[in-house]
Amino acid sequence: MTGTASIVFAVAPTPAARRLLPVMQRTGEVVELTGTAEADAHALAAHGPNGIVTFSESMLPSTGTLAALLGLPYHDAETLTRLTDKAAQRRALRRAGVDATTQWPLRDVQDWERAVASVGLPAVLKPIWGGGSRDTHRVDDPDAGRAVLDALLRRDPSSGYVLESLLRGAGEAPFGDYEPFPSSL
Numbered sequence: 001m002t003g004t005a006s007i008v009f010a011v012a013p014t015p016a017a018r019r020l021l022p023v024m025q026r027t028g029e030v031v032e033l034t035g036t037a038e039a040d041a042h043a044l045a046a047h048g049p050n051g052i053v054t055f056s057e058s059m060l061p062s063t064g065t066l067a068a069l070l071g072l073p074y075h076d077a078e079t080l081t082r083l084t085d086k087a088a089q090r091r092a093l094r095r096a097g098v099d100a101t102t103q104w105p106l107r108d109v110q111d112w113e114r115a116v117a118s119v120g121l122p123a124v125l126k127p128i129w130g131g132g133s134r135d136t137h138r139v140d141d142p143d144a145g146r147a148v149l150d151a152l153l154r155r156d157p158s159s160g161y162v163l164e165s166l167l168r169g170a171g172e173a174p175f176g177d178y179e180p181f182p183s184s185l
Contacts, residue, residue: 008047041069057131086128103164112146115163128160
């Protein structure tokens with residue numbers, strides 16, 4: 001045993017991932033995923049993997065499925081939900097005593113008034129699942145926020161959103177403006 005591992009890249013069928021193929025092909029083996037879990041697991045199994053990892057939030061569920069099919073250690077279903085569902089994540093953090101951010105899940109525009117009453121303004125409206133700040137909006141005005149939620153839900157009625165307290169930063173430009181955790185947590 002040399003203490004090193006061979007890398008096999010499992011490449012999602014997206015234009016962004018495919019643009020990186022030349023780099024991945026120079027670094028390791030490449031398996032282009034088809035989107036069919038069983039076929040993808042079979043293609044990866046030919047390489048004899050000992051582990052699996054992703055650095056893409058959107059690929060966490062697919063990676064979990066592949067890990068299960070390949071018999072590899074990975075996050076269980078409950079952990080995957082907590083990693084990808086912002087409402088479940090906040091609940092788990094709150095139960096553990098490490099997060100006091102107020103949040104309200106929104107599945108319908110009728111939930112808006114109760115959410116604003118619970119969370120307060122300013123707040124942030126964002127998808128319950130997803131990354132990259134997609135469809136994330138600061139809300140200072142309740143009527144404008146309701147209109148944004150209504151437009152988002154009309155575009156995709158199956159999506160869920162959350163309204164959560166706006167976390168103010170420390171103003172450390174050009175770096176992230178993160179406040180340190182309060183010592184009371």
